[in-house]
Amino acid sequence: MSRMTYKLASLAEYEDFFKQRGHEIACLYYESGSDEEITLKQNMESFKRLRIKPRVLQNVTSNDVTVSLLGQKVDLPICIAPTALQAMAHPDAEVATAKAAEKMGTCMVLSQHANKSLEELGAKTPNGLKWLNLYLFPNRTVTLDLVRRAERSNFKGIAVTIDNPSLGNLKRLHNQEETTVYYRRIIDSHGYGHLEKYLKGYDMGPTLQSGLPRDIKITDPSATWEYVDWLRSKTSLPIIVKGVLTAEDAMLAINHGASAVIVSNHGGRGLDSVPATIEALPEVVKAIGDRVEVYVDGGIRNGIDVFKALALGAKAVFVGRPILYGLAHSGEEGVHNILEILKSELIRTMRFTGCRSLSDIKPSFVVHQSHYAKL
Ligand SMILES: Cc1cc2nc3c(=O)[nH]c(=O)nc-3n(C[C@H](O)[C@H](O)[C@H](O)COP(=O)(O)O)c2cc1C
DSSP: OOOOOSOOSSHHHHHHHHHHHSOHHHHHHHHOOSTTOHHHHHHHHHHHTEEEOOOOOSOOSSOBOOEEETTEEESSSEEEOOOSOGGGTOTTHHHHHHHHHHHHTOEEEEOTTOSSOHHHHHHHOTTSEEEEEEOOOSOHHHHHHHHHHHHHTTOOEEEEEOOOSSOOOOGGGTTOHHHHHHHHHHHHHHOOGGGHHHHTTOOOOSSTTTTSOGGGOSOOTTOOHHHHHHHHHHOSSOEEEEEEOSHHHHHHHHHTTOSEEEEOOGGGTSSTTSOOHHHHHHHHHHHHTTSSEEEEESSOOSHHHHHHHHHTTOSEEEEOHHHHHHHHHHHHHHHHHHHHHHHHHHHHHHHHHTOSBGGGOOGGGEEETHHHHTO
């Protein structure tokens, strides 16, 4: 893809640009959801079914969008979700994303399956707030080693993905012989980040994921909450549990030592037909109350979506695919612009609703569209 220097005006324009100009397999990999992609679509559609009730004449000359995440102050409640293999989008990959996050003053979660290592991000973005994403590897020595490396590189949290007992059925990627070749080419040319050292001596086999050695498989069907207990006992970094969709699992996450939960369905890439995340959020917020922080990701495509998620009780949101579209368009600058757009759209929405700070954004601002059908 040619590197563009001009800025686009909306996340939708970045997505269109990527679809037209991105590598075909990268597009399939990024855009895909599982099975019929019902959840993928609903993640976005469900936001559109919510209406905002505005309030006016509240003196909204200044708007404060700063917030603290697990004791760390960030300049906006819009953070970066972990997404694998960002070299598919841009050769600077996760380093460009981390630099944009640092410049904007927000938090980035670095995927476990990154092209750039956590040490490189630690060195190149010393002032950026970063959490490391971990899957629950069967080999706990590897997990523990990664946790220690994250501690040494000044990461401030471990975001544990718990929603992958099995790989999602990304149908659009099926029967694509070139997919494997492409994955391998990306890893051979750009590296396999912090996992590289554990892969020495392994032949990764016919496909990237099914061929990963068992030690560092993305999925482990034998994992239980005991794994989270164990992790909790091994580090003083806060554990953020990513992939909660029900009140029951939210309570279990707290009981097993989570400091925060991310309401997430893996961007519609796990089990299809689970609820959209904005639909699941109120149930989780109600169950958790103020006990731990609640965040949400999935389907956020503009600042109005961010406002709705905050109104329904999320302390911050995380964004996945749009960051990749910005990265593909113009590296660090593109990611920075995606975050700028979301921030300015959030501030505009706050002005129209009479909210001066994030604490002014209350559940009463948002109703389901069916509220008006009853009139
Ligand atoms: C291409 C791609 C790769 C992803 N890789 C990871 C990953 O390595 N770890 C993880 O926990 N979630 C991963 N996710 C899920 C995201 O963290 C996040 O939950 C999701 O993308 C949010 O939805 P959105 O893309 O609509 O913003 C990935 C998602 C995509 C689209």
